[in-house]
Amino acid sequence: MSSSPSESQTEVLAPEECWKYLQASYIGRLAVISGASPEIFPVNFMTVGRTLVFRTAPGTKLRALLTGAAVAFEADGMNAYSTEVWSVVVKGKPGSFDGDPAALHEAGPDREPWQPGLKEHVVQIDPTEVSGRRFAVSPRSRWWPPQDLSADWT
Incomplete structure (x- = not known):
């Protein structure tokens, strides 16, 4: 991000x-390591207390989750006016849900897998670890047309 004062922080x-x-969201992306490769999956989720819960x-x-290796999860969204966006990343350990099954219904009675x-x-x-950020959306004229970034890859 540029340090120009005209750009959003x-x-x-x-x-x-x-x-x-996260409580107001219902879909995110789960990142796991499967063998030696990273994989990303869209998942419908809910929060129960301070945990994320989903069905699979x-x-x-599931094979990647059963290894117990750390995972990353991201959900993001935009406000109703499309003027502000947010992103939340959760890093943690996966495991079988060990809470009260009634808590699943209370947390999201209408949240079913798509x-x-x-x-x-x-x-x-x-x-x-839980981290997030929010920023104002820049007008398209600020970022389009794309610049030639080929020099960055050499």
């Missing part, structure tokens, strides 16, 4: 603000 969010955004079926994602099929594994992410 990124605001670092306090953990409480991050959780408010057997497959690559993809059809049985999702019998309920996973929670216990955060070790």
Whole structure:
């Protein structure tokens, strides 16, 4: 980000603000390591207390989660006027959901997976780090047309 005073500044969010955004969200991206490769999956999620919870079926994602290796999760969004965006990243350890099943219904009674099929594994992410940021959207004229960035890759 440029230090020009005419550009919006990124605001670092306090953990409480991050959780408010997460509680109001329902889809994010889960990043795991599968073997030697990073993988990213969209997931429907909910918050239960200070954990993230989602359902999944057997497959690559579940196999990666079962290793117990740290994961990263990101949710982001935009305000109703499309003038401000936010992003929250949660890093932590995955595990089987160990809370009260009634808490799942209370946290998100209408939050069901979008993809059809049985999702019998309920996973929670216990955060070790929660961070977020928010900033105003720059007008398109500020960032378009793209510049030739080929010099940056040499």
